[in-house]
Amino acid sequence: MTRILEARSDEAMAIREAIALLARGLPVAIPTETVYGLAADATNPDAIARIYEMKGRPRFNPLICHMADLPMAERHVIFDPLSRRLAEVFWPGPMTLVLPVRETSPIHPLARAGLDTVGVRVPSGMAGRLLAALDRPLAAPSANTSGGISPTTAAHVAADLGKKLELVLDAGPARIGLESTILKVENGAIRLLRPGGLDVADVEALTGTLVVRPHGAGAAIEAPGMLASHYAPAAGVRLDATSVFPGEALIRFGGRSLPGEERAAIVLDLSPTGDLREAAANLFGYMKEADRSGAASIAFAPVPVHGLGEAINDRLRRAAAPRE
Incomplete structure (x- = not known):
């Protein structure tokens, strides 16, 4: 059974314990402002494989890689000017950008489902401080069985993945409660791959351009949350x-x-x-x-x-x- 560690009273100790498990290639459930994430070292293929196995997630569905800050992200992906502007304004926060991966990045292809792009975001709160202490990206999809309801509390994680997972860091209920908004800039246009915790109207107000919404079903899977059936209860x-x-x-x-x-x-x-x-x-x-x-x-x-x-x-x- 998993251990739930109340992280608000001694965050430094909680981060140390999480880093020790992550260094062994073991996933750890961490709180973010969106939902709780199942985090593992994005450069370690064994650790990434454990995420897919724990969740029962199809391996063609890429993982978001979380960064401590914009400079860390720049070490792994290539920013166009518009994507950089979005990152400067909305990070840390509930926005993921899908960007070309640098050839020198150690993010493993398994984390990005073999694509030449990767979704990156900078979370706020404890997750950001954990990333800064670790100084490497974490692949972190929602900490639940694939296709099911995303967890917004540590108890939700334990009820779902408790027999598979060693540690959940508990920082209370997720503040936003929806996964990040996923955007991709192409030829100067901003495409919405998944609506989420950042209001698209705020993006449009900043850039002065309309965000392009998805058209129809059957689009190629470029980012998480694009499967037709997802977030489903048993009922x-x-x-x-x-x-x-x-x-x-x-x-x-x-x-x-x-x-x-x-x-x-x-x-x-x-x-x-x-x-x-x-x-x-x-x-x-x-x-x-x-x-x-x-x-x-x-x-x-x-x-x-x-x-x-x-x-x-x-x-x-x-x-x-x-x-x-």
């Missing part, structure tokens, strides 16, 4: 519900009641006040709570698509997609 998922079937779990938004909710197995509200940031922070935790209710299906009331609602709706569509 079925029904979107844009206007009423509730008897025995369903209900996750609503904005304090609005739905007909039939008195017969629901459980009723949760992502944000009674209609705050999309609160809704994002609660999304994965509430999905797990609804799943634990034993309901065969989870009904989701509509969530606005603007701001962080774009990322919330992306996660819900993938959770509801047909599963292989």
Whole structure:
């Protein structure tokens, strides 16, 4: 069973223990501002293979590599001027940039699924300080079984991966609760590969250009979170519900009641006040709570698509997609 180490009281000790395991090629679950990540040395192929094995993740799905700061990232990837501007403004924070990998970078091809690009980001908080102390990149997808609901607390990680994992650093609930926004600059245009914790409107306001959204299904996998079915609970998922079937779990938004909710197995509200940031922070935790209710299906009331609602709706569509 995994050991959960409360890291807020003695962060330096927690970082030392994590580094000792990482040096042995063992993954460690770490807190970030987005979700909890399953981190391992991005230069060590055995360590990276353990991430894929623990998660049951397909190896064609690349991993995000986390950096301590922009100078560390520059040692591993090549920045165009627009990507550099985005990094200077939004790092540390919930933004990943997909960039060409340098020939001299020791990031192993397994971490980038053999691509000549790699997704990089600089996390804030304890994760950033761990990276600075380690002084090498960490591959760190979400610390959960592949395709399932991402973890926003240490307890979520332990409940899912506890029999496979030695250590979880506990820094409390993730502040943002959604994975990073993934962007790629091509020919001066910014492409959105995955909406996430950074509002795309902030990117557009900074650059004065519209971010290009994905068109249709079947796109090549260039970054995490692009699989059609992802973030899925065990229960079925029904979107844009206007009423509730008897025995369903209900996750609503904005304090609005739905007909039939008195017969629901459980009723949760992502944000009674209609705050999309609160809704994002609660999304994965509430999905797990609804799943634990034993309901065969989870009904989701509509969530606005603007701001962080774009990322919330992306996660819900993938959770509801047909599963292989």
